[in-house]
Amino acid sequence: MSYIHFPVIAVMGQFLAAFLVAIFGSKSRKASQAITLIASACAFVLVCLLIKPVALDGQIISYWMGNWEPVSGYAIGIGYEMDALGLFFAVLVSFIILMSAIYSLRYLEHDEAVDRYYTLFLMLSGSLLGLVMTGDLFNMFIMIEIMTFSAVGLTAFRNYIPEALEAAMKYLVIGSVGSSMTLAGVALLYAQTHTLNMAQVAAKIGAMQASGGLTPTVVFAFGLMFVGFGIKSFMFPFHTPVADAHPVAPTSFSMVFSTMVIKAGVYGLIRIAYIVFQVMDKSSVQILITAFGCVTMFLGVTMALAQHDFKRLLAFHSISQIGYIITALGLGTALGLTGSLFHVMNHTLFKALLFMCAGAVLHMTGSKNLDELGGLSKKMPHTTICFLIAAFSIAGIPPFNGFASKWMIYQATYEKAVESGNFFYALVTVVAVVVSVLTLASFIKVTMSVFFGQLPEKYKDAKEAPASMLIPMWITAILCLGTGVLYQLVDRTLTAPAVAASLTPANYVDKMMGSGYAASFSVKDAVATAVQHMSYWNPVLWLTLLVIVMLGVFIVILSGDNERGPVLKTKEPVADGKYATFFSGEKYRHSHMGGSDLFWGFKHDMKPYFDFIEEKHSGVLTDYTLWTIVAMAVIVVYTFVFVK
Amino acid sequence: MRLPFTPIALKNLFSKPSTVLYPFKAEVQAPPNYRGKLTYDPTKCVNCGMCVKVCSPGAINRIYEDVEGGQHITYEFDMSSCTFCATCQDFCSTGAIKLSDNFHMAEEDHENLMVRGSYFKKSVPGKLVRGDDCVFCGLCEKACPEGCIKVDRPNKTWTWDEAECVRCEKCVQKCPKKCLEFKAAESGVEWSDACVYCTLCEKKCPVGAIKVDRANKTWEIDKEACIKCGTCVSVCPKKALTLND
Amino acid sequence: MDATIHSVLSVNYVAAIFLIVLGLYTVVAKTNLIKIILGLSIIDYGINLFIVSTGFNGGTSPQFTLSELFSGQYFVDPVPQALTLTSIVIGACVDAMALALVIAIYKRYKTVDATEIRRLHG
């Protein structure tokens, strides 16, 4: 039973390490790096040890701070509750934190005052872990605040770049508006249920739902918290700060930022929608969430197509993938939630890998402008392979992991459409598939303009990224491929228990407040449709066929008797001769096809649309806050009118 | 939504294709006066060289080989440099060049594209001399391909333009009275009536072979003494003397 | 919970809502960064007021020694006050960080007008 303390040790360990770095870090860079590595490694190990008891055996660890057990059914202390859903996110958080720590060893070699970076970094990881493990609403608000502060601090880490400060400012303003909304929501909930513990709140709201509708305060609280977590997960109207923050934030941070900080918002959404308020069976809420998810999807990818900056393009893709997750989340069906959670994992993996590749390119060539780069595949082979794996998985090409989760989402939305007879979901499926093709298009654009094509003069001596950056890249790449192929295994161990946990609030409440508690408040399990959450896709059959046919083709090739022309070993592009690029007879000169001169046909036709959305992203802070507040108003009014 | 050519296309599908199955099954005739590959009839050629002058790409060239008693002239027409404009055919007075309608000119080695023809031409010495039983009938004028003979019947004059003459001897054959003939100017210095008897040649002649009598306008030369040095020719103010070897 | 408490609370709630709406207005309407930060803190204050007032139910302040404890004693709910304390601290941190950022922005952009600070757009 010793593992009951692991969650808290993991969280407190991070904060402790943060203070240690603050003290010892300033003297030597090595010290701060060492502390960070140890802290993140031990957090990862602790969380992995928890997989066996929590995910596989279905146990839920409840841990009361200061041993303040609930007194006569009333929770007074701060309760930590680690169920499969929390564990799922905790595993991802600790994995990405470890990768980012290793990555940042060599990535920050040009920066100074690195100990400040590591302090904020450890605060961020501590707050993320705390957020997913806490069972207390206000504690979740505090963790979100810490996360926002450290994220803003890390965005502005390179304060000699003006844009970094601007992005940090925007993120802070919109982030704190979001946090205030969450706080207001928590306050309203407290006013209604006089408790902050999620399990007890869930029980009370369950009782309320059983005996007639939700009271207006609870509906208002749900509206505000939905907006608060929406802002934290950068849904459609609130997505602008993340798009500004990524190009300027240090990559090792933007790696964590775009994968886990955004997912914290999603975790919050799942927690409140499925367990605390148990409103997911209401079709109005489902339509609300799916609508926002759908718009986020489409807007994210179309904005990405118009970008010239590598990391800003990746940022917009994070937004569009979040759109996928929220759409699947909003369906309310078991398969939808499985698809969403599995996409959370996949997105974390391939987005981290994409940012690591972008960082490697930036670190080695010093530029992230898609129009200047080109032909790096010859100089940076490892980065190219990792990038291709990530690009194919985000675009959803079968053997990779993106396909498995995207496929689940299509099936879920379409099943939802058929089962609920609502045409809107069929359109959502179509939009999802088109967005997937547009994602593929924009990653083809990046591949063409950065890795393939011709190497410009400036980057002639670009070298491969250092080993310490390549290790995390290769680990994530292999995981990307692994989760794609053995996706049933991954589903059984991590995703399925998480889905079961979030669909059965009663079990959650009992574990926290003592058994039988939920029954007394008639908290019922979410009546999810057929819990058959297995999607039909089994990659094993398809892959064996692929391998067999590949062997057949190789045999044919080897028997063919045309001799390959020997490729010259010169590293410079050959101006003349048989192996020069064919320029319709001209001598070799650098003319690279990349960046903004791609997809002319598509951009030409969608010109009015592109002009409109580009003009809407004006970059002015007050516009963005206006968007936020208008959206908040719309959501709150919507919840009042439709959610009974 | 009109599909422009569909009816025609589908109709064509079942009709016979209009391809001429050229190389193997069908024989193709060139259109009537098609200017194809050149044919050259050396017998007719009088080596007037008009075709060489007129050919714009310079595809024709002549090769002379001196053979005893004449020349062996070969005309070489390079089909791969010819523009088939048939100007040579128009200018060839004797009709030796004719552009046939043979268009099969795809060859691997260059030789097949060279049309050659050669004939032996007796060398014709000296100048055309008119005998005195000429009746100025003008037949020789008509016969001359180069038009270097001018006959004026009324005032009975007969002139011969030596530069133009290609010595094809057509005039000699044509003359009814057989009074024309090419006489080789014997070697040595030749006198012409442009002489004004200024005796300069007599003074300059290194061997004193020339005797000039200003009074009764006579000019003799001693053939054996003359060493054909050519000083008399060069010094004569009236260019009356010419040296023939 | 007789009428007087409700009347007191309703004043608090109206003031809180007013403060929040005022804060939202300033954040949106004003272009000067410092005013925007002020707006943010006003929102925070509004919410703090709201949290504190939820805990009020007519009782006395929750300071007591064991001896004063006797049944029928009626205290105000202490938990919202604790929450407000934390929230005030967080509000202070937000302001501190925001103002630091504004100073840095001013050093780089030479202006604090939000409409001019828009290098990241499109």
Place this chain on the structure above:
Amino acid sequence: MVQNMLMNLLHIFIFPGLLFVTVIGVLMTGIDRKLVARMQKRVGPPIVQGFYDFFKLMGKESIVPEAANKPAFLAAPIIGYVSLVVMVLFIPMFSFSVYSGTADMIVLIYLLTIPGVALIVGGTASGNPYAGVGASREMVAMIGYELPLILSVLAVCRKVGGSAMTFSLNEIVNWQAANGCALFQWALIPAALAFLLVIPGEVGTQPFDVAEAETEILEGPLIEYSGAPLAMFKLNTALKMFIMPAMFVALFLGGVHTGNVVLDVVLFILLTGLVSFITMTVPHAIAARFKVERLFKFYWTLVAALGLVSLVLVWFGL
């Protein structure tokens, strides 16, 4: 167990797998070129011209340009070819079907993107600006035809599924066997039309071959390819010429159930030939090549509308 393994290997390599589909595909290109010639009143190449092209290219020297990224350059055609061959195993030929999982429709649609991506990656890996233009056009064409493809497939799946919905081609074929070809359900006619217009776009034959326009951008992505890789890419196009009409026949003309299997397969191939004639040979003979943005506009307005109409009709229970 061994017998089953042999049966599988036979299926993979001989019958509907590698050998059969390659031969059929190349034959179809030969027939296509012959018919297009005949429609232009000329004799046209022999039917086996496809084989001559393939073997000639195998005999030629294959050059890998210096600016190219060699592994990607050489691997692209093979990956494209392999995924196409695997796709054929999923398409049921009326009663005869090799592997039919419960959701091979989505697998097929996704496997269709791999050859496109392989062509694009191959083109960009060759480092030639013309190839860059070609790849960018190919991507725009892909965005173009993906939308109507999805719409029409979803419409069919919804119609066949009735209350639930199915992504399995087998069920679609069986359903059509039960109550008549999907083509004749009048709610699905716009979807069938949309699919018909998508086929040449996907395969990239003449009016829709914006990516490999030899006159404009010198064979687009294939510019640097010669010898065996080029032969492989030409094979990919040939295979697609068989697979796309085959999918159409399976989806919309599935109802034909004759007695034995051999007759079924022969009928299937004939129908595929007919569909490929209508969708690829006739437009090739009569229409000129699309401009890129006109192609995109054509797909996203007209053809997508057809798909949407049919989805809506099917949705409201017709």
Place this chain on the structure above:
Amino acid sequence: MFKKMIAKSMSKSPWIYHMNTGSCNGCDIELVACLTPRFDAERFGFKLAGSPRHADIVVVSGPITSQSKDRLIRTLEQVPKPFCVVSLGSCPKSGNVFKGSYSVEAPLDKYVNVDVSVAGCACKPETIIEGLYKATLILQKKREAMEK
């Protein structure tokens, strides 16, 4: 079997890559005329290829102006073996009427050995087909030479 098929099909599907080095387009139109229904070179498998990498027969027309000389040489280097060169009309072989001009470096033989030369100033489509057919036979011989 494989080798035999390759050897046989080498002459059966010759792809043409047409290079215009300053020609007056007379021969170019005639070459394209070969693909029209009347002459239909496609029945022998001829096909206009877009890039020199796909070329089996390089057809050169025009008197190789100085501008196009080095481009001609560079492109000819990029054609994969085995390939033939066919000169169309008299310009490539001798520079035709432009012979001797300051900007014409006429005979193609200076740069590459010409396998088949099709004479005719604006050669007749039938002659072109004949020439190309001869070129395919040479192609096959070159392939066997390459094999040894």
